[in-house]
Amino acid sequence: MTNDRKTVRATLFIGGTGALVWLMVAPAVDGYGRWPWSLFAMVCLLLGLYAVVLSRWRGRRPVAVIFPLVVLGLLGPLMPRSSMAFGLVLVVFSWIRSGVCFPGTVARSVRRELVLCGGAGAVVALWGPSTPLTWALGIWLFSLVQALFFILCVPEPLSAAGRPGDAFDHAAHRIEDLLDGL
Secondary structure (H helix, E strand, C coil), X not given: CCCXXXXXXXXXXXXXXXXXXXXXXXXXXXXXXXXXXXXXXXXXHHHHXXXXXXXXXXXXXHHHHHHHHHHHHHHHHHCCCHHHHHHHHHHHHHHHHHHHHCCCCXXXXXXXXXXXXXXXXXXXXXXXXXXXXXXXXXXXXXXXXXXXXXXXXXXXXXXXXXXXXXXHHHHHHHHHHHHHCC
């Protein structure tokens, strides 16, 4: 993965596309009283697509994200309420992103996922979407916040040539720059 804007653009594109698809699908399932679970299925499909994209960005095989997605697929429909199922989606999303694709220390991973994933989920829940349009906007809002992950949490050092370099060389150049400023 490079530290360019492609990760942010792709995150926004997937979220925006998911929101638009939900707007097209929602009227068809709304009359059957199953829309919370159809929305859950839509969100699971988006998560599966995004998980494959995340694994490819990190140079991992997409097979690495199958187990968390299987857990979600088996446990999600067993939840007594759709809100609990969406909470499970947030946990699995965090597991895939910070546990499989962008691992770090446990404390750091939990902290950044609580802020980004938990915070975005809480904002959408407090907003209380109840119509297909507000749910689509909620999906879009969630993807906007998740794009911040690549801006705030995954800075990749760039060498002078503009491509990823050795972290130690980057740190040495940074220290030299700081010392030159004194």
